[in-house]
Amino acid sequence: MQRKRSRFTFLAMTMAALIAFAAVSAWASAPAKGELFLVGLGAGDPDNMTLRAHKTIAKASVIFAMKGTAEKYAEYLKGKDVHDAGHGMFGGPTRGGKNPAELEAQREKTRRIIREAVAAGKTVAVLDNGDPMIFGPQTCYLREFADLNPTVVPGLSSFNAANAALRTGVTNGKASHSVVLTAARGGRGGGGGDSLAKLAESQSTMVFFTMGLDLPEVVRQLKQSYPGDTPIAIVSNAGTAGKEAVLKSTLDEIVAKLGNAPLPFEHLIYVGDFLK
Template sequence: MNSNASELSKNSSQINTSAQGRLLLVSAGIGDAENITLKAYRLLKAADVVIAMPQVSQVFADVLHDKLLLDAGHGLFSDLAKRGLNEEQLDNLAQQEAQLAKQVRDFWAEGKSIVVLEMGDPCIFGPQAGYLKAFKDLNPEVVAGISSFNAANALLAQPLLAQGKRLQLSNLSLLETIRPEAAPETWVLFCMGLDLAKVFKQLKQLYPLTYPISIVISAGFAEQQQVITGSLQQLNEQLADKSLPWSCLIYIGVDANA
């Protein structure tokens, strides 16, 4: 272990020394456990309380076995969690958020180190970003990490901003309203549960059929990640009637074979 790593390890027990607690939004990286950063892992080991969705906490079960573990929910404290809910479900959600908020504030007042652990980077496309606003008065700290965007970029191995290209990041909702003259040369769409036929129909209104498209599936999961690339017309013919995994990224204007 190098001297920097040794120093980090030596200081890991000194994370929470103030009278007040610490609330940290920590990136677990995306996909495989080894994608977590050294800093994030150190903070996770030193935490008193960890708030994470089950699929995230399972990846780090060896570190979390002696922690107080709470379920972070998907998109709690944000509109993401409210999508498609009826009135009764919204009431239940409000109760869940109120209970978790009280727990977080009580732990913080006790001087605990509280880690909200999530896949990907909290400030790129993280489902737990709502914690930043809900607990703003507790001065939450963000620990950056590897997101699906970072992992997908590495898999594509293409310079997205080369030669002055204009890059845009968004979710799929912008496809509904953007005008052809405003469509960026390079566009990365974060997709969850997408309707491919609908997406291709919208893209054909914005770009020529020869425009390069790359789709990255399961970025960061070494055994599952995959890149599909081709022209808009080729991918429309190949995939429009297919179902893709729930989470993927669409790179418009990027040819993975270039």
């Protein structure tokens, strides 16, 4: 009887060991789960990139970036599979200046590449300038691939870089200690309660992330709530050595001071008494 019990115990232990070995082997042979990242590169020069962003790019094998971004950071992308990220590719039917058919074809290609790469255990990084969660076109990737649980790597925003260029604390105004960040163009706001005229009523410091902003119209609306001698500053190419510049004036004088001179593509506008 004792011999039978020993034999049964031995067989049971052997079966348990075989099952455990099979489970471990199956786990080891299964492909590792891939990851999708949205990486903020920082504003201005590449050396404004964070260590975390650098490490994420280093481990990524598949990269999505706009053409200019890919060229600017080319030394960090060597040997990687680089694709065009477009400009807000998943943000609307006609983004990027392409016809709907071309855009949808690019979207489908992008979906396939990202999903196949993640399924194969690869790391995919979508690159955006500054901090994409403050101002940037690529947050649409977070919505499109929400089921992949993407990770966001924050970056140094042009807001941070421009603050440094101004060398003045934005919450240290004489009357206002609040800051409003807006991407409103020409004072249109978002079509709801955030019109420029409404935002200006508090006379808080305002910071404009600008793309095609109608400065004379913005100044006109601001002067309905702010005194004409309220300081205004335009920071161009924030964070870029040798190109960064600050122009200061007042609401009364800024339009005449600029005249017909075009503003650089990269610029932020600050309005508030903290500049005094």
